[in-house]
Amino acid sequence: MSFSKATDRSSTTVPWLAEMSANPWFSALPARDRNVLLTVSERIRLRPGEMLFRQGDTVAKSQGAFFGLARGHLRISSLHGGGKEAILAILEPGNWFGEISLIDGRPRTHDATAIGESDVLVLPRSVFDALMQQVQFARAISELLATRTRWLCGVLEDATLRTTRARVARRLLLLSHGDATLSASAKRLVPVSQDALAMMLGITRQTLNKELQAMVDSGILALGYRQIEIIEPAQLKNIGVG
Numbered sequence: 001m002s003f004s005k006a007t008d009r010s011s012t013t014v015p016w017l018a019e020m021s022a023n024p025w026f027s028a029l030p031a032r033d034r035n036v037l038l039t040v041s042e043r044i045r046l047r048p049g050e051m052l053f054r055q056g057d058t059v060a061k062s063q064g065a066f067f068g069l070a071r072g073h074l075r076i077s078s079l080h081g082g083g084k085e086a087i088l089a090i091l092e093p094g095n096w097f098g099e100i101s102l103i104d105g106r107p108r109t110h111d112a113t114a115i116g117e118s119d120v121l122v123l124p125r126s127v128f129d130a131l132m133q134q135v136q137f138a139r140a141i142s143e144l145l146a147t148r149t150r151w152l153c154g155v156l157e158d159a160t161l162r163t164t165r166a167r168v169a170r171r172l173l174l175l176s177h178g179d180a181t182l183s184a185s186a187k188r189l190v191p192v193s194q195d196a197l198a199m200m201l202g203i204t205r206q207t208l209n210k211e212l213q214a215m216v217d218s219g220i221l222a223l224g225y226r227q228i229e230i231i232e233p234a235q236l237k238n239i240g241v242g
Helices: 031-040 099-104 125-132 135-161 164-176 194-201 205-217 233-241
Strands: 042-046 051-053 065-079 085-091 111-124 221-224 227-230
Touching (some): 031 065, 031 125, 065 099, 085 194, 111 125, 125 135, 135 164, 164 194, 164 227, 194 205, 205 221
Antiparallel strands (some): 051 111, 065 085, 065 111, 221 227
16 A cells, blocks of 8 residues: 555645644654555544444454544443442543554453543545554554553552552542653653543542542642643652552
8 A cells, every 4th residue: 555645745734633643652653654544534423422443343354443533531441240340441532542452452441431522533444554664664663562561560559559649649649640651751741530530540439539638638749620730740759669
């Protein structure tokens, strides 16, 4: 497949370039590959609560897509028996995802649901497969998978070895760096509800509120509507280490 048309587009005419370049993985790609991902992809809009795909959805060999989140947020989660939801991550703009089923041909590993109105870029399977024939892009996908594996190992370690307060502190620090994005820069204002944070950690809302309130009383955090402000990131990090 030829990508000459996408490659010839100047950076000023490539749609969504600024929004997607906030992601460290995407911004590290060669300009040619970034242009292909953005100019060949189709944009779709999801309504609040609308699902992009469900856990267990099959992906035929000639079908499926590689997705990029251009605007809004997506909840990556699994729904267990009895209706209990486990949230794995909250995706922010700039993240690309959905490559696992394209690589191994197995069903989708989780649900992807829009939190608020969201714009998603849909790269056709045929283009993804063609890009994977290029060593540099295939290596970039390998690095993306390695980064996510490290992130998942860290989340698993926290869940099994750390106290509840340390787990809360460490997840807030991850969220301040975009959670799965792992951005080098951190935000002081984390856009997450207490219900969602409790589901990420697998604890009750009451337990979470107790831990958050202790950090509020210490001047480390401030709670708002569907957001948490990190006032003292160094102290929060100390709690996570402890």
